[in-house]
Amino acid sequence: MKNNNERDLVVMEAEEIINNYIKKQSEFSHKFVLKKKKDFLIKHKYLCLFLMVSAVLFYFWLK
Numbered sequence: 001m002k003n004n005n006e007r008d009l010v011v012m013e014a015e016e017i018i019n020n021y022i023k024k025q026s027e028f029s030h031k032f033v034l035k036k037k038k039d040f041l042i043k044h045k046y047l048c049l050f051l052m053v054s055a056v057l058f059y060f061w062l063k
Contacts (some may be wrong), residue, residue, distance in 0.1 A: 041048065
């Protein structure tokens with residue numbers, strides 16, 4: 001009986017450790033993706049601005 005209880009405790013601790021690790025990894029990857037998007041917009045803000053302005057001008061030119 002004692003061996004089963006100890007084994008159950010070890011399994012529960014291992015599951016808790018794995019769940020915490022998965023949660024931390026998912027939070028890290030989400031922050032990483034947001035940072036990459038923000039960095040892209042900062043680095044290429046003039047390109048994005050140029051594309052938006054040209055799209056608006058093209059729209060009015062078609063009218």
